[in-house]
Amino acid sequence: MFDAPKLRDVAAAAAFVAATSAFHPSHAQSVDAAPAPLKPAAAAAAADGADARPAPEPIQQVEVKGSSTTYDPRRDDTASKIIVTSEEIVRFGDTSVNDVLKRLPGITVGGGGRGGSDIRMRGLGSGYTQVLLNGERAPAGFSIDTLSPEQIERIEIVRAASAEFSTQSIAGTINIVLKKNVRTAQRVFKLGAGKSGDASNPSASLQVSDRIGATSYSLSANAWRYRYERETPTRETCTAPDGRLTLSRQSTRHDSGSPQGLGLAPRLNWTLAGGDTVTWQNYLNFQDTEYRGEESIATVVGEPPPYQSRSMRQDNRTVFAKSDVNWVHKLAGGGKLDVKLGGSGVRTRGTWNELDYRSGSGALGRDATIVTRSTDREANTQGKYSTPLWPDHALSMGWDGGRARRVDARIQRERDLPGAVPENTDEGYRATVSRLALYAQDEWNVTPRWSMYVGVRWEGIDTTSEGDGFDAVRQKTAVWSPLAQTLYKLPDSRDQVRLALTRTYKAPPVGNLIPRRFTSTNNSQTEPDRRGNPDLQPELASGVDASYEHYWAENALLSAAVSMRRISGYTRQGLFLDGAGRWVSSPINDGSAVTRSVELEAKFPLSAVMKDAPGVDLRASVSRNWSRVEAVPGPDNRLDQQVPLSATLGVDYKSRDGRLSTGGSFAFKTGGDVRIDVNQAGYQPVQRDLELYMLWKFDARYQLRVAGTNLLGQDYRYSNAYTDEEGVRRRSGTFPVYPMARATLEVRF
Structure with missing residues (x-):
């Protein structure tokens, strides 16, 4: 038998989602309703020799789906940043992270096709643009260009400085985050x-x-x-x-x-x-x-x-x-x-x-x-x-x-x-x-x-x-x-x-x-x-x-x-x-x-x-x-x-x-x-x-x-x-x- 309290919970959830959508248009929800008749409980009772009871009216099944509520760091964080996902990073099959960076908005890379490594934001290089590895400055003698794109989880482009990162970033900061979490084998x-x-x-x-x-x-x-x-x-x-x-x-x-x-x-x-x-x-x-x-x-x-x-x-x-x-x-x-x-x-x-x-x-x-x-x-x-x-x-x-x-x-x-x-x-x-x-x-x-x-x-x-x-x-x-x-x-x-x-x-x-x-x-x-x-x-x-x-x-x-x-x-x-x-x-x-x-x-x-x-x-x-x-x-x-x-x-x-x-x-x-x-x-x-x-x-x-x-x-x-x-x-x-x-x-x- 369908549980009436559960039905009320579903209806309340749908009402809450609709109210949330009204107050937050940028985080709208979608509600799909499809008729789904339920089996009468009397049929099951008769099979056991019990007294037949009136069959309830068919009740619509309500399915609540969320959309647009996922957290988007570019849209929702107070500090302005652009996030480049691992899917975008490996799209061209590059062997060098510099080849990935040259396609990103506001970034240019020197070298003229000869493997240059002058990375620039706002057109400025030579130390004006800060490049970090997992949120910290790369050690002396280490070249970011030796990283394989397959090792990178995401790239964060930070236009305005924040206290958490070093402020040696007059032009801005590029933070390269290596893969860390293992979700599936x-x-x-x-x-x-x-x-x-x-x-x-x-x-x-x-x-x-x-x-x-x-x-x-x-x-x-x-x-x-x-x-x-x-x-x-x-x-x-x-x-x-x-x-x-x-x-x-x-x-x-x-x-x-x-x-x-x-x-x-x-x-x-x-x-x-x-x-x-x-x-x-x-x-x-x-x-x-x-x-x-x-x-x-x-x-x-x-x-x-x-x-x-x-x-x-x-x-x-x-x-x-x-x-x-x-x-x-x-x-x-x-x-x-x-x-x-x-x-x-x-x-x-x-x-x-x-x-x-x-x-x-x-x-x-x-x-x-x-x-x-x-x-x-x-x-x-x-x-x-x-x-x-x-x-x-x-x-x-x-x-x-x-x-x-x-x-x-x-x-x-x-x-x-x-x-x-x-x-x-x-x-x-x-x-x-x-x-x-x-x-x-x-x-x-x-x-x-x-x-x-x-x-x-x-x-x-x-x-x-x-x-x-x-x-x-x-x-x-x-x-x-x-x-x-x-x-x-x-x-x-x-x-x-x-x-x-x-x-x-x-x-x-x-x-x-x-x-x-x-x-x-x-x-x-x-x-x-x-x-x-x-x-x-x-x-x-x-x-x-x-x-x-x-x-x-x-x-x-x-x-x-x-x-x-x-x-x-x-x-x-x-x-x-x-x-x-x-x-x-x-x-x-x-x-x-x-x-x-x-x-x-x-x-x-x-x-x-x-x-x-x-x-x-x-x-x-x-x-x-x-x-x-x-x-x-x-x-x-x-x-x-x-x-x-x-x-x-x-x-x-x-x-x-x-x-x-x-x-x-x-x-x-x-x-x-x-x-x-x-x-x-x-x-x-x-x-x-x-x-x-x-x-x-x-x-x-x-x-x-x-x-x-x-x-x-x-x-x-x-x-x-x-x-x-x-x-x-x-x-x-x-x-x-x-x-x-x-x-x-x-x-x-």
Whole structure:
């Protein structure tokens, strides 16, 4: 017999859902009702010889389905962020995380198809954009580009700083979160191969995970090899003030190499009594690089350089290991304590051999072998205490500290050749970096539609370095960062607005503080020696961000965002002539700068604008950036070769049966001339990048992914110039870039 009280519960639930929908239109519910006659209870009673009772009237069965109530961090978090899921990350079958990042809104990646790793938000790189790994800064010597996309759970793009993360994020933060939770058993093997006109890139990866009672484990492994052989032509000219060409040199350079690597990421998770969890996460990476180069310089006009040709050979081996233990303890009243202890180490061994041949005679003038040995070790700890101390408040406090030690040795040996003075040196340096950050933040719901976030973070860094050839250097910095953000959801609509006020900074890298010189073979204004500056100070920035977001259907978004940063203590590369008559480039602080940005984004399924549309998703973004360095005369006095305009356009299609997925992405960024200081200038290339992919699922076990990248094959250009009373000296080059095709077979077992 149907239970009347249960029927009343169902009716009450339906009424509650309808009421909730009325008060929260952005979180609407759907209620489906279908008639479902119930069996009369009298029929069952008669079968047992009982008295027949009147059969109840047929009652409709009510099924309540929830939709649009799922938590969306981009829409619901007070702190503005964009979340990129693992499905989006592996869509194109990339072997490098940098290839994933270049398709994301507001992000550009340098390199021109040659594996560059200059990651930029708001068009700014070189330390303005912070890249984190699991919420913490990557250890020294570790390259984010060695991560396999299969190891990544999600990517968070944080436009405005929050106290929980380091505030070394003037342009913004990209947080790469590795896979941690094991939901279901998984065994996936991928085998891929890529080929272009000048390179090949085979790769393989394995993902294994499972759960045994309260314990779960996973192992991620990836192996890759990149072989290339390419030409790199360069031209150097000097033009006198009256327009005469006083110098013209043509350089042809043939480069080949075969970097290869292996990555392992084992992880164990335990769920303890009381709901506590312990996670032991590890990451190991082995990388071996071989490089060969031949360069020849032909002087058409003017004096030839000291050396007209050279032969280069390099062998590098790097081993990286990182391990941390994370304990999450649940406290009474909904509080939580999250503590992490970890350590990492990097060891690099390299050998560089260079043969230089004199201009005119062609005789061997220099035979140098440079052996480098470096070791980095770091211990770190992070912790966070969070509790709902007051109604509608989420209070949290925490710390982030660590100590890193770097030991570096450089041994240079040169043969004693006729007419040459061999340079034989044994150099080494040691650097220690101690850091500590403390923060507190509170996020609360002022009203159901208005939420606020306030936080403050203090970061202190103490750097000490010493070595052969320079006195001990100590640099101490401390920065207070007050932060505030707010989110307001407009009534009777799905629109919302955001506002953020931030104070961020950029600390100088350790290498930029060390007054150690790296010499160039043919020293000039456009090919100078390089050394650090022990007096370098951090850059400080005050910023404001505002955005308007419109959600008009499920997974449909239109947004517009503006931002401004005012930077003091701006750092640029200075260039000067030392007492020995050699040109030297060194970083210096030089006044202040201002940067502004406007970002537009659209993302929606075709079904949001067309009834009965196929499974097509559309996405587009455009970012316009301006900046001005006040100590540098214009025009083109932009920050750090800032990208003025970048845009992305993408379309993805998935068939109704889910077997076929295909789509493409087009990325564009402008460039132009950049003025670095009164005498120096550079050129930022214009780049267009078209990519296409297709995924075919044969069955539940096998699927094939095919992709094409750099399909337009646009060459990469660069240029830098130095101007003085003698004229303009310019070095420029055009590097061929070829399309690459890639196929990946995925097997689940």
